[in-house]
Amino acid sequence: MGANDKGVIGQRVLRKEDARFLTGTGQYTDDVTLPHQTHACFLRSPHAHAKIRGVDTAKAKAAPGVLGVYTSADLTGVNGLPCGWLITGTDGKPMNEPPHPVLAQGKVRHVGDAVAIVVADSLTQAKDAAELIDVDYEVLPAVVNVMDALKPGAPQLHAEAPGNRCYTWALGDKAAVDAAFAKAAHVTRIDIVNNRLIPNAIEPRAANASYSSADDAYTLYVTSQNPHVERLLMTAFVLGLPEHKVRVIAPDVGGGFGSKIYLYPEETAMVWASKRVRKPIKWVAERSESFLSDAHGRDHVTHAELALDKDGKFLALRVNTIANMGAYLSTFASCIPTILYATLLAGQYTTPAIHCEVTAVFTNTAPVDAYRGAGRPEATYVVERIVHQAAVEMGIAQDDLRRRNFIRTFPYQTPVALLYDIGGYDACLDEAMRMADVTGFAARRAESKKRGKLRGLGYASYIEACGLAPSNIAGALGARAGLFEAGEVRVHPTGSVSVFTGSHSHGQGHETTFAQVVAARLGMSVDNVDIVHGDTGRVPFGMGTYGSRSLSVGGTAIVKALDKIVAKGKKIAAHLLEAAETDIEFGDGKFTVAGTDRSKTFGEVALAAYVPHNYPLDKLEPGLDETAFYDPTNFTFPAGTHICEVEIDPETGVVKVERFSACDDFGNIINPMIVDGQVHGGLGQGIGQALLEGCVYDRESGQLLTGSYMDYAMPRADDLPSFDVATRVTPCTHNPLGAKGCGEAGAIGSPAALMNAVLDAMAPAGVTHFDMPASPHRVWSALQAAQKT
Amino acid sequence: MPALLSLTVNGKAVSAEVDARTLLVDFLRNQLTLTGVHVGCDTAQCGACTVHVDGRAIKSCNVLALQVNGGAVVTIEGLAAADGTMHPMQTAFHECHGLQCGFCTPGMVMSALDLCERHPHADEATIRAELQGNLCRCTGYHNIVKAVQQGAAAMGSKEARHGGE
Numbered sequence: 001m002g003a004n005d006k007g008v009i010g011q012r013v014l015r016k017e018d019a020r021f022l023t024g025t026g027q028y029t030d031d032v033t034l035p036h037q038t039h040a041c042f043l044r045s046p047h048a049h050a051k052i053r054g055v056d057t058a059k060a061k062a063a064p065g066v067l068g069v070y071t072s073a074d075l076t077g078v079n080g081l082p083c084g085w086l087i088t089g090t091d092g093k094p095m096n097e098p099p100h101p102v103l104a105q106g107k108v109r110h111v112g113d114a115v116a117i118v119v120a121d122s123l124t125q126a127k128d129a130a131e132l133i134d135v136d137y138e139v140l141p142a143v144v145n146v147m148d149a150l151k152p153g154a155p156q157l158h159a160e161a162p163g164n165r166c167y168t169w170a171l172g173d174k175a176a177v178d179a180a181f182a183k184a185a186h187v188t189r190i191d192i193v194n195n196r197l198i199p200n201a202i203e204p205r206a207a208n209a210s211y212s213s214a215d216d217a218y219t220l221y222v223t224s225q226n227p228h229v230e231r232l233l234m235t236a237f238v239l240g241l242p243e244h245k246v247r248v249i250a251p252d253v254g255g256g257f258g259s260k261i262y263l264y265p266e267e268t269a270m271v272w273a274s275k276r277v278r279k280p281i282k283w284v285a286e287r288s289e290s291f292l293s294d295a296h297g298r299d300h301v302t303h304a305e306l307a308l309d310k311d312g313k314f315l316a317l318r319v320n321t322i323a324n325m326g327a328y329l330s331t332f333a334s335c336i337p338t339i340l341y342a343t344l345l346a347g348q349y350t351t352p353a354i355h356c357e358v359t360a361v362f363t364n365t366a367p368v369d370a371y372r373g374a375g376r377p378e379a380t381y382v383v384e385r386i387v388h389q390a391a392v393e394m395g396i397a398q399d400d401l402r403r404r405n406f407i408r409t410f411p412y413q414t415p416v417a418l419l420y421d422i423g424g425y426d427a428c429l430d431e432a433m434r435m436a437d438v439t440g441f442a443a444r445r446a447e448s449k450k451r452g453k454l455r456g457l458g459y460a461s462y463i464e465a466c467g468l469a470p471s472n473i474a475g476a477l478g479a480r481a482g483l484f485e486a487g488e489v490r491v492h493p494t495g496s497v498s499v500f501t502g503s504h505s506h507g508q509g510h511e512t513t514f515a516q517v518v519a520a521r522l523g524m525s526v527d528n529v530d531i532v533h534g535d536t537g538r539v540p541f542g543m544g545t546y547g548s549r550s551l552s553v554g555g556t557a558i559v560k561a562l563d564k565i566v567a568k569g570k571k572i573a574a575h576l577l578e579a580a581e582t583d584i585e586f587g588d589g590k591f592t593v594a595g596t597d598r599s600k601t602f603g604e605v606a607l608a609a610y611v612p613h614n615y616p617l618d619k620l621e622p623g624l625d626e627t628a629f630y631d632p633t634n635f636t637f638p639a640g641t642h643i644c645e646v647e648i649d650p651e652t653g654v655v656k657v658e659r660f661s662a663c664d665d666f667g668n669i670i671n672p673m674i675v676d677g678q679v680h681g682g683l684g685q686g687i688g689q690a691l692l693e694g695c696v697y698d699r700e701s702g703q704l705l706t707g708s709y710m711d712y713a714m715p716r717a718d719d720l721p722s723f724d725v726a727t728r729v730t731p732c733t734h735n736p737l738g739a740k741g742c743g744e745a746g747a748i749g750s751p752a753a754l755m756n757a758v759l760d761a762m763a764p765a766g767v768t769h770f771d772m773p774a775s776p777h778r779v780w781s782a783l784q785a786a787q788k789t
Numbered sequence: 790m791p792a793l794l795s796l797t798v799n800g801k802a803v804s805a806e807v808d809a810r811t812l813l814v815d816f817l818r819n820q821l822t823l824t825g826v827h828v829g830c831d832t833a834q835c836g837a838c839t840v841h842v843d844g845r846a847i848k849s850c851n852v853l854a855l856q857v858n859g860g861a862v863v864t865i866e867g868l869a870a871a872d873g874t875m876h877p878m879q880t881a882f883h884e885c886h887g888l889q890c891g892f893c894t895p896g897m898v899m900s901a902l903d904l905c906e907r908h909p910h911a912d913e914a915t916i917r918a919e920l921q922g923n924l925c926r927c928t929g930y931h932n933i934v935k936a937v938q939q940g941a942a943a944m945g946s947k948e949a950r951h952g953g954e
Binding site (some may be wrong): 201257 | 821824825827828832834835864866867868869875882886888889890903913916917920921924925927928930931933934
């Protein structure tokens with residue numbers, strides 16, 4: 001393809017992984033069928049909240065083909081699922097952390113809470129048997145809404161969490177904020193709801209767990225974004241198994257978006273049960289199970305106030321948020337509305353004082369955790385909605401107000417704990433405005449008006465903190481694990497390379513991007529580099545893929561391993577060339593004695609390492625295989641501006657996205673085709689949130705009303721426009737690739753841009769307050785209500 | 790109640806005993822190990838299970854295997870030429886980066902072929918409308934639409950060449 005060697009960085013190299021996906025030869029978890037395969041079915045609670053007075057499994061156990069029926073009573077010695085992040089509240093106390101049992105213990109707390117696992121020879125036998133389990137429920141009142149849950153007298157989920165409170169936490173200097181508000185020329189106030197979302201990776205969660213008595217070891221195939229973390233949590237914290245006796249394989253995974261980060265009850269129960277039935281157990285979630293039991297996203301209720309001086313300079317931001325945790329604390333739940341949210345409230349602006357208080361609340365709903373963007377879309381939505389509103393109130397143009405407040409000097413210490421290393425916010429705003437043809441908007445709006453339509457333009461200048469994370473900083477903030485990444489570069493005797501990375505690709509194209517990084521460094525074709533991921537049995541260690549961390553952290557670990565490969569190669573080459581090691585240079589795939597034409601190819605050096613007949617055996621080990629662990633020194637800060645233009649038909653309430661322009665700064669880019677694809681996908685999800693999606697539980701019964709694709713509006717091809725995307729580059733200053741991460745940006749900037757456009761369009765009709773999603777009925781109702789007032 | 794099923798799958802005659810309630814997708818995946826056919830929703834909403842039956846795209850999670858008795862089924866595994874050369878639509882998805890995680894991809898490609906059959910010169914709006922029955926959570930559809938356009942053009946030019954011979 002010609003896209004090899006030196007020029008490979010920054011090239012549109014077509015994906016190595018495509019061939020198997022396009023020919024039906026990918027291997028997803030459900031495609032793995034093992035000898036003597038059995039099947040599991042989970043009996044789930046039909047109630048949002050109920051006491052379990054008793055469970056009778058006798059009939060189920062006697063049903064045809066059944067190998068085992070287990071409830072929490074059987075799981076002796078099994079702990080609950082842990083939460084990986086300890087938040088300390090404003091009262092100085094650790095968060096309330098109620099148990100999260102693998103199978104419901106004494107009580108069910110959301111519709112879909114797993115009560116029992118049934119294992120049978122066939123799936124239909126397992127399902128039939130599950131129907132024979134008699135659970136004696138005493139139904140309790142349920143609460144699904146955070147405001148309801150905080151009311152006195154609300155149904156209480158956990159004895160360990162009085163008032164349904166997990167924590168109240170705060171960040172920032174409250175006194176400084178109060179003082180700034182006291183002298184403000186203008187204060188803008190908004191109340192917003194960040195709608196609850198259901199992730200909906202198209203591949204449902206699945207697992208296949210087996211136990212081998214021959215070596216007393218377990219193998220788990222599972223839809224995971226981070227198999228090592230899955231194994232660590234499951235063995236050390238829940239099942240008490242030796243870590244080295246459990247192999248976790250996350251093969252091809254059909255999308256994650258956060259929802260496949262977590263340790264879930266299902267695979268945990270299956271690993272435990274696999275030793276009891278002594279046969280491999282498979283489970284694949286039906287889509288309705290996914291809706292009920294995948295960790296959901298967002299679900300914030302927020303009041304925010306922005307203080308400005310007479311010139312529109314931001315003086316202070318005050319934010320109060322109530323965040324829904326669902327019924328139990330999922331793996332990273334507690335850090336999403338705190339560490340990954342409040343720290344982002346400076347946005348791209350010099351706001352000198354910020355205070356944010358967050359109350360996290362338990363409700364009778366599925367657990368809520370990270371979903372693409374995870375806290376950062378919520379922060380962006382607060383900041384960019386209130387900036388939009390302030391610009392409207394003060395009569396300042398949207399771009400002008402943003403420019404008056406942009407950070408332009410780096411490094412920049414925000415008042416909410418982050419140190420931005422670099423950025424170039426004007427460049428992205430300029431380009432986004434050019435792409436969006438902002439100058440032509442007035443004419444387009446007038447033309448729409450002639451046709452009886454409402455047209456609006458909305459901006460969002462977002463920032464995100466990615467590259468999770470410096471372990472020491474994360475640890476000080478409550479993380480209970482390290483957040484480094486590992487990479488191994490194994491050079492084979494013939495010079496080809498296998499790379500083992502702790503990052504996991506479930507659509508991101510690591511097999512290509514990482515191969516480009518390696519090929520460029522070693523001066524070889526990407527075809528000679530294979531990227532291996534998703535298997536604790538092959539990869540040294542890994543923290544996995546989330547938070548747009550794969551290239552900046554996982555890629556850097558590979559670069560560090562390559563450094564070691566090249567350093568050792570120089571020693572070998574020096575010996576072969578009878579030169580001083582310090583005189584050896586490496587480039588273009590050759591080790592050369594500086595200033596001469598004497599050289600050895602990378603392949604020759606690799607062969608010498610494995611056939612060490614002429615080799616400095618007294619000083620150097622044979623072989624060419626190096627591992628590196630990389631712990632970042634700071635977060636990375638991708639940022640950009642998204643501009644959305646919508647047209648609303650006031651007769652129907654239908655919002656049409658006419659154009660969407662996004663200019664992002666992700667630092668250096670390895671493969672622009674893949675980066676653009678990541679942005680497109682993020683935009684699809686962000687526009688989905690703003691335009692269509694919304695998880696709804698019935699406020700009385702706690703039943704999930706949006707439990708299928710008939711009820712939960714997923715963005716389809718004809719709901720979305722084609723996107724205009726561009727990038728501007730300020731390389732990250734603290735990793736060798738200069739990369740910042742691109743996976744979440746689309747979902748972070750777009751909801752605010754779209755909603756600001758919708759509000760801009762509806763402003764002439766008198767609508768000043770509106771929450772997501774901008775579905776036809778909601779838009780039409782808002783327009784009707786405004787007409788009446 | 791087992792029943793005898795005879796059909797053609799990817800050009801090969803297949804006969805098998807199936808339970809009367811066996812869905813086509815389960816027959817293809819479990820009995821023929823054609824695991825490129827995916828199940829994403831069980832309810833004919835996501836389209837990951839799309840295959841061709843007698844030249845028409847159908848959602849195999851909502852059809853009993855016995856309903857297509859005697860028919861000709863083509864799955865994603867049957868598109869490439871015998872020598873492994875990918876179908877122009879598969880190539881277009883590759884070249885346009887029309888796939889990410891790959892899970893919706895087989896159904897998306899099968900639907901794309903069906904729509905190109907009915908609308909050889911489809912514009913963007915038509916392609917988007919025709920792909921309504923296939924969900925993708927990764928790509929925002931942008932590059933899928935491009936891929937379908939490119940694939941349709943490649944198929945058209947191939948036909949034109951053949952026609953001229």
